[in-house]
Amino acid sequence: MMTGSVKERDDNRESVTSLIQAVKDENALRKEGIQRASMLLIMVLMIIAITVILAIDFSTSPPTLNPMILLMGLALALIVYVTFRQRTQYLCGACRKRIPYDAAVCPYCGHRFLKT
Numbered sequence: 001m002m003t004g005s006v007k008e009r010d011d012n013r014e015s016v017t018s019l020i021q022a023v024k025d026e027n028a029l030r031k032e033g034i035q036r037a038s039m040l041l042i043m044v045l046m047i048i049a050i051t052v053i054l055a056i057d058f059s060t061s062p063p064t065l066n067p068m069i070l071l072m073g074l075a076l077a078l079i080v081y082v083t084f085r086q087r088t089q090y091l092c093g094a095c096r097k098r099i100p101y102d103a104a105v106c107p108y109c110g111h112r113f114l115k116t
């Protein structure tokens, strides 16, 4: 009986510790997701900015935009966005499904996330 209750207490302590660890992991993952999302946004905006600069044809008066370069740059921006977008998503700690990093509640299981 005695040993049983001690073991139970240890189990409880263990589950509390792992819960705290899970919350910490969750917060770290969310911060990482937010960082990646803002980096991705900056990257895409930079590609678009560089594309527009490169696409300006100064040989004509007034300067015109080269539609081929513009199209290629926008395609590249789209490819970068689609490729890296899933890395900005966050795994729900409860159901392990991919959800947007800024979601307050998991759309799949209703798990509530702590505000960071």
Ligand SMILES: [Zn+2]
Residues within 6 Å of the ligand: 092, 093, 094, 095, 096, 097, 106, 107, 108, 109, 110, 111
């Ligand atoms: Zn979930």
